[in-house]
Amino acid sequence: DGGITQSPKYLFRKEGQNVTLSCEQNLNHDAMYWYRQDPGQGLRLIYYSQIVNDFQKGDIAEGYSVSREKKESFPLTVTSAQKNPTAFYLCASSVGQAVEAFFGQGTRLTVV
């Protein structure tokens, strides 16, 4: 099936630990994105990547890191520097700029 796969669906971590969220797509899309959603809120952009080996900070990049070594994959690491990491994280991809974007099913991260 073509689409965007995020794993895991639910993730629990202790405070102070780094954690990596996976995002894989088989749509042959060039652009990939990470968003964060807090309860009752809209989505805010963390990082985005237009092509392999290149990525840009979004509006709330502090405490997060990404890599884009393969076209299909765009993992997000939530570091211990992120002050309030508990949230719903959504990954998206698109063919390019100003075209339709599609989302994965999300990962709910809870830090205790």
Place this chain on the structure above:
Amino acid sequence: GIQVEQSPPDLILQEGANSTLRCNFSDSVNNLQWFHQNPWGQLINLFYIPSGTKQNGRLSATTVATERYSLLYISSSQTTDSGVYFCAVDWMDSSYKLIFGSGTRLLVRP
């Protein structure tokens, strides 16, 4: 930066009723999308509509780019329409940034 405002923030309907959701944006955009977020958090693509009018079953959308707004119409609403509806825009002054409004939370009662 660009502002994206959605109204109303909350809407409660009886099954079978019609509704109109609005999205206003403060600057020119390359792209506008409407999404439905279901109770499990999945974002479902409804419309990719930078301008003009589109229809898909009971849903339709209109974007008037020159006046910087878009409308989502839901007719004969069903309980499965419940959830949050988001409008997102790709701002002309940015690259690859899809910026979201805060959403309209819809509850359809049987």
